[in-house]
Amino acid sequence: xxxxxxxxxxxxxxxxxxxxxxxxxxxxxxxxxxxxxxxxxxxxxxxxxxxxxxxxxxxxxxxxxxxxxxxxxxxxxxxxxxxxxxxxxxxxxxxxxxxxxxxxxxxxxxxxxxxxxxxxxxxxxxxxxxxxxxxxxxxxxxxxxxxxxxxxxxxxxxxxxxxxxxxxxxxxxxxxxxxxxxxxxxxxxxxxxxxxxxxxxxxxxxxxxxxxxxxxxxxxxxxxxxxxxxxxxxxxxxxxxxxxxxxxxxxxxxxxxxxxxxxxxxxxxxxxxxxxxxxxxxxxxxxxxxxxxxxxxxxxxxxxxxxxxxxxxxxxxxxxxxxxxxxxxxxxxxxxxxxxxxxxxxxxxxxxxxxxxxxxxxxxxxxxxxxxxxxxxxxxxxxxxxxxxxxxxxxxxxxxxxxxxxxxxxxxxxxxxxxxxxxxxxxxxxxxxxxxxxxxxxxxxxxxxxxxxxxxxxxxxx
Ligand code: 2HG
Ligand code: ZN
Numbered sequence: 001x002x003x004x005x006x007x008x009x010x011x012x013x014x015x016x017x018x019x020x021x022x023x024x025x026x027x028x029x030x031x032x033x034x035x036x037x038x039x040x041x042x043x044x045x046x047x048x049x050x051x052x053x054x055x056x057x058x059x060x061x062x063x064x065x066x067x068x069x070x071x072x073x074x075x076x077x078x079x080x081x082x083x084x085x086x087x088x089x090x091x092x093x094x095x096x097x098x099x100x101x102x103x104x105x106x107x108x109x110x111x112x113x114x115x116x117x118x119x120x121x122x123x124x125x126x127x128x129x130x131x132x133x134x135x136x137x138x139x140x141x142x143x144x145x146x147x148x149x150x151x152x153x154x155x156x157x158x159x160x161x162x163x164x165x166x167x168x169x170x171x172x173x174x175x176x177x178x179x180x181x182x183x184x185x186x187x188x189x190x191x192x193x194x195x196x197x198x199x200x201x202x203x204x205x206x207x208x209x210x211x212x213x214x215x216x217x218x219x220x221x222x223x224x225x226x227x228x229x230x231x232x233x234x235x236x237x238x239x240x241x242x243x244x245x246x247x248x249x250x251x252x253x254x255x256x257x258x259x260x261x262x263x264x265x266x267x268x269x270x271x272x273x274x275x276x277x278x279x280x281x282x283x284x285x286x287x288x289x290x291x292x293x294x295x296x297x298x299x300x301x302x303x304x305x306x307x308x309x310x311x312x313x314x315x316x317x318x319x320x321x322x323x324x325x326x327x328x329x330x331x332x333x334x335x336x337x338x339x340x341x342x343x344x345x346x347x348x349x350x351x352x353x354x355x356x357x358x359x360x361x362x363x364x365x366x367x368x369x370x371x372x373x374x375x376x377x378x379x380x381x382x383x384x385x386x387x388x389x390x391x392x393x394x395x396x397x398x399x400x401x402x403x404x405x406x407x408x409x410x411x412x413x414x415x416x417x418x419x420x421x422x423x424x425x426x427x428x429x430x431x432x433x434x435x436x437x438x439x440x441x442x443x444x445x446x447x448x449x450x451x452x453x454x455x456x457x458x459x460x461x462x
Contacts (some may be wrong), residue, residue: 001063003042009063011047016093020044026368029070029090030082034336037078037422038253041068044090050178050209057207058093058152065089066452069203071113071145074137075290076343077421079149079202079457093144096209098125107215108167108184113144115210120213129215129388129452132159134252136329144208149370150200152417154328155284157380158251159216161417162199168212169195173205174448184212187245197443202419205447219286222251222298224321228277230312232354235281235379237308244282249292251382252284255353259411260376267334270327273313281309281379283327328376335365335374335387342396344386346407347416353379360386360406367402368394400427407431420458429460 001009010019020026021043029039029044042065047053060067070080070087070092077356097114104127111120117138131436135141135153147169151162159165159342181195197208226235229235235255242250258278267274275278287431296314303309315321335341340432357375364371370391377384390396404414408431420428429437437459444451444459455461 005066006059006063007043009059010043010056013059014045014047014052015360018052020046027074029092030166032075032078032081033073034076036112036123037081039082039084040086040090041082041088041090042086046092046093046095048095050096050172052212053093053096053172053209054090054176054208056089057172057174060089061174061176061450063452064456067207068089068454069093069144069148069207070135071142071148072116072140074141075145075149075421076345076418077415077423079419079421079423079454083456091207093142093207093209097142102127102129102403103184104129106184108212108219109182109215110182110210110212111143111211113142113147115143115330117141117143117146124215125218128218128248130218131165131213132216133162136284136332142213143213147199147201147208147211148201149419150417152378152383154254154378154380156378156417159325160247162429163196165213166195166199166211167214169198169208170210171195171198171206171208172451174295174450178209179206182210182212184226197447200419202421202458204444204458205453207453216286220288221290221292222286222321223285223293224284224315224324225300226274226302226324226327227281227283227309228274229279229281229309230277232279232357232379234308234354235279236282236351238281238303238341241303242299243307245302246285246292246295249285249287249295250283250380251286252282253376254282254328255379255384256280256282256328256331256376257374259372260335261327262376263334263338263374264327264330268330269338270323270330271325271440272327274311282324331374332378335389340392340394341374341387341389342394342399343418344388344400344407344414345383345402345416345418346386346403346414347381347383347410348407348410348412350379350382352410352412353382353384356384356406356410356412357386358359359409360403363402363406364388364399368399371399378417398428401430406432406439422457425456425458425460
């Protein structure tokens, strides 16, 4: 089928306005938000329902065009950006944004893939419930992308990655079949748990069109504190002390280098309540039982007395809480304003964070003396965003290899939460065992034998 015939068939099936081909209309679908990856699809499709997604998949497959699913386009690995072969079609889930059902007793929400995370969070909050996925990009990221990338964020420590929230999925697979598994069961051992195949596989095995997510009670009390600590090692002492003192109420434990907060102060014009420390910890605790503030303040007193922390502030109002979180959540934007940065979204065993940082710093500074390290991340999950600010000419691939080799020497992962997308394919091939790649290939081949769904992402083309 020619491109013209495919476009005609897509217009007949989805409607004239759901098929974008005009250069200006297409522009936002051609690149990621950081402008790191760029392509040019034949068109972008905006289906309104699952049947239209299935119809589009069947038409594109028959015509020999591959499909690149796209949600809020907030990813950092180029997983939703098409190539420039002219043989790809972007399928945006943005118009499928309905909240289908909230079950207050079962604490679940059934929601379409295009619903923005924050919209879903606000809807369940009205019912006294929490959708516990928390990301800086939550005002734009969409549920389908969050599921497809198994997104992480700042409360994984307490609530797990997106995968832990997914109870049921509706998926369109490569041959255009709709698989409806929108169950809201806490227990379901009836055969293969096939929904797992579509979580974190970035649209390479199927297109998530709707999900049932497990919610949690909205905690009645929350305490947020910023601490200054002398080193990453001290931050782990703080983590252990916090676990002992306030246990399961610990919701977030973020580590930020002094350099990261210096970028935030300079580019975002945000005031730092603490200064002159090499490292900072942003700690959040939440609970539905009273006494949390007293327990957390007593913990902070002990931390200062025992010199695990050198200084600390506790937010006294929701506004102050938001101000502390704004420091953490604007690091990415501040880093973007500083110049070119090469991101590494790595994880190592939590206890190895200080040694990883020391070895990576040494390796980077030796090979790239001009580079500046912007390290921060979800230390409570062993996940460090080890970003390196470099001059335009620097060889990103060489820097990636250097950092990832240190990561691997600690038994770490080269993608903790951002996914492989197109950005990390070659590094994944280098860092994962051949047998691991081989079983991934077999699953891909079984579900998408013609490599039609998001080709070149997660796995190499060949
Ligand atoms: C975060 O934790 C995000 O803020 C983005 O995962 C990290 O910009 C980054 O590298
Ligand atoms: Zn992160």
